[in-house]
Amino acid sequence: MKPTRRETLMLALGSAGLALPANTAARASSSPASDCGAPSMSWQRGIEGQRKADLGDGRFRNPALAGDRPDPNILKDGEDYYATFSSFNYYPGVPIWHSRDLVNWTPLTAALTRNIGIVWALDIAKHDGRYFIYIPALDPADKARPVKTWVIHADSMRGPWSDPIDLKFDGLIDPGHVVGEDGKRYLFFNGGNRAPLSDDGLSAAGPVTHVYDGWPIPEDWVIEGFALEGPKLLRKQGWFYMFSGQGGTAGPPTSHMVVVARSRSVHGPWENCPHNPIVRTQSVGEPWWSRGHATPVQGPKGDWWLIYHGYENGYRTLGRQMLLEPMEWSADGWPRALGGDLSRPMAKPVPASTGTSGQALSGFGADMFRPRLSYYAPRRGYLERAELKSDMLFLAGQGTGPADSSPLLFVAGDRSYEVTVEVEIQSKAQGGLLLFYNEKLFCGLGLSDGRFHAYRIGQVERWPPGGAISGRRRFLRLLNQDNVVTFFHSADGVRWTKERSFEVAGYNHNVADGFLSLRPGIFASGEGRVAFRALTYRAADASQ
Structure with missing residues (x-):
């Protein structure tokens, strides 16, 4: 035999x-491992047998992009979507990926070749036809200014990208770009801080001010820490919405979460969503741990999605992988996530495949x-x-x-x-x-x-x-x-x-x-x- x-x-x-x-x-093992209560099924396989999200039948299965894709940040640019991630100690840094359907992603380039330190969660923006990436980085060798915020810019997401420019914002991480109702540009940072930018987006235009205190986490929740971070700003129907991460990005599986606040003005005051957090891992039995750091993005058909990261249950070694979840806007103007614990396949943003995936x-x-x-x-x-x-x-x-x-x-x-x-x-x-x-x-x-x-x-x-x-x-x-x-x-x-x-x-x-x-x-x-x-x-x- x-x-x-x-x-x-x-x-x-x-x-x-x-x-x-x-x-x-x-x-x-001769039998498939349990997916933490999820239906037993396989991923689709792509290049070199690598798993991919698109199941080929109008559905997808998370992760949307497998492997270490921490702090995903998404830019919708017409019919195109661009994603980039924290690159930490790895260089060339700031990898950029492209998609037309939020499920099938292919790499474009790495935007950062000069070593500016340990690159944390960043933000992509497009303004007046130009692309910007705002990059916080830790340089342990610089004792006077160890944490700085940089910016690079380009005419195309494919590059070439400029040399990094020091914005002189010290001690802040996780920038999030937005244009206010006054037409001026701002960066929001961790800890509920905000600072004005020059009109060209390449320098500071004023001091850092504190504008938001975060969502009060119940004291009996098992979390890593308060950790208000990762603000992503969206302007919609007269409101500014701020999607933030809280609870800590690792530690206990139930730490990380997505919270939302809104304001009529970029200057505040900010009102917390009554059903915060809109995303959180509830138990260690779920397939995805420490879910958080979300960017809201409008899909190809006009519906709405959240893209964020999470650890795969039992596979922290793979890092934080990119996850995709549908969301809706309720009658009172607040977002609601619809994907549950992400254990089951879901309908794709568009049914048909839109090309290759992975590399x-x-x-x-x-x-x-x-x-x-x-x-x-x-x-x-x-x-x-x-x-x-x-x-x-x-x-x-x-x-x-x-x-x-x-x-x-x-x-x-x-x-x-x-x-x-x-x-x-x-x-x-x-x-x-x-x-x-x-x-x-x-x-x-x-x-x-x-x-x-x-x-x-x-x-x-x-x-x-x-x-x-x-x-x-x-x-x-x-x-x-x-x-x-x-x-x-x-x-x-x-x-x-x-x-x-x-x-x-x-x-x-x-x-x-x-x-x-x-x-x-x-x-x-x-x-x-x-x-x-x-x-x-x-x-x-x-x-x-």
């Missing part, structure tokens, strides 16, 4: 030197940095570290190991996946394959001349230590199976030796802070260069 995919996988994982099948990212994660190419691959905490001149020749990427060594090497990473949005790459060492360099959260929390395999090195919890694994191998060239593979990752190496890319396995569910923000995600990637450290070929990504099979 022919063995099942699961049996084949288990044999490969349990034995050294056995050939792995071409796509080993099948689930380790290929395999291979190297001229466009690999915009916005597929990104360096973690890069130093000056980071883009010059990479040289592309045909199908081979040469990466100059930096630092002494993975922690300070600024590894080159990408966003994975699947619960289970495998990544394979060929590595060849030059001079006294070390290179390898990682699952990387931050410089203190990663695991993987590194290769140097005649030896491999194993890493776990951000350290060299000593029990057992790495071993000797022949030569400077090796194929490396990782299989992340529902937060259990196994690493393999091979001399020929055909017959594989299992090295070791790690449980990585704890490699997330609630353990390590930073609001990041666990990302696969490659690294080069030491003196010399490392050549990488044949980077391949394959998602889990279509049963999940």
Whole structure:
């Protein structure tokens, strides 16, 4: 009898030197995992088997955009929708994605190449035919002004984007742009603060003032903290509406929420919605945790939607993923969310598909940095570290190991996946394959001349230590199976030796802070260069 995919996988994982099948990212369980009470069903599969939201029958299933898409901000521009996200320590930063239906998204570019620090929740605006992105960033090296607000601008969302301009707003995050009833431009910030902008949107035009106190959260609610942040402003039928996040963006699953206030004037006073919060995770049994930081947006047919982020139950390692929920306006002029706990498929904003969704994660190419691959905490001149020749990427060594090497990473949005790459060492360099959260929390395999090195919890694994191998060239593979990752190496890319396995569910923000995600990637450290070929990504099979 022919063995099942699961049996084949288990044999490969349990034995050294056995050939792995071409796509080993099948689930380790023969039955689908429960989706927290949701109906048992699969996602649709797109490029490289990656899960996608569009079910192909006029419905979609969250996440609208899988993987780490924190603090999503959406701009409707005619028939086009643009999304961008917090990019934190990753550069090139400020990734921009495009859609025509709010469900199928494709990448356009990464708007920020200059390292201005750790980029937090930002805001896109269009004014007088020009595009603006307002960017808060933390620069730990600047003791006098560690948190600044910057702006970049362009004639097209595709760029080219200007160099960042310092707006001289200090200590504030999460800007939200709006034009007041007086025709003047303003930025709202965390903590209920507001400041006027110049007419060109490129400088401050007055002091910061406090205008809103937030919604009073009941004392017995289990939350991370008050954390009034992420204001997104909308003007509709004589009202200014402010959608904000409260409760903390991680911590307990019931922390984050969406609250709404409105005013006849951009200057206030602001009245809280009588049925706040309009979105909140109610229990740990729901499929999506810490739902919040919403942007309201009008759909292609004139109806209304909320786009926000949330953690997938059991998969905090994937980061905060982008979620889509229908909303309506009640007779008294307040918004109401209609998606429940998002456990079930819902009707798409438009029934028909509007093109491809997602992007290929395999291979190297001229466009690999915009916005597929990104360096973690890069130093000056980071883009010059990479040289592309045909199908081979040469990466100059930096630092002494993975922690300070600024590894080159990408966003994975699947619960289970495998990544394979060929590595060849030059001079006294070390290179390898990682699952990387931050410089203190990663695991993987590194290769140097005649030896491999194993890493776990951000350290060299000593029990057992790495071993000797022949030569400077090796194929490396990782299989992340529902937060259990196994690493393999091979001399020929055909017959594989299992090295070791790690449980990585704890490699997330609630353990390590930073609001990041666990990302696969490659690294080069030491003196010399490392050549990488044949980077391949394959998602889990279509049963999940």
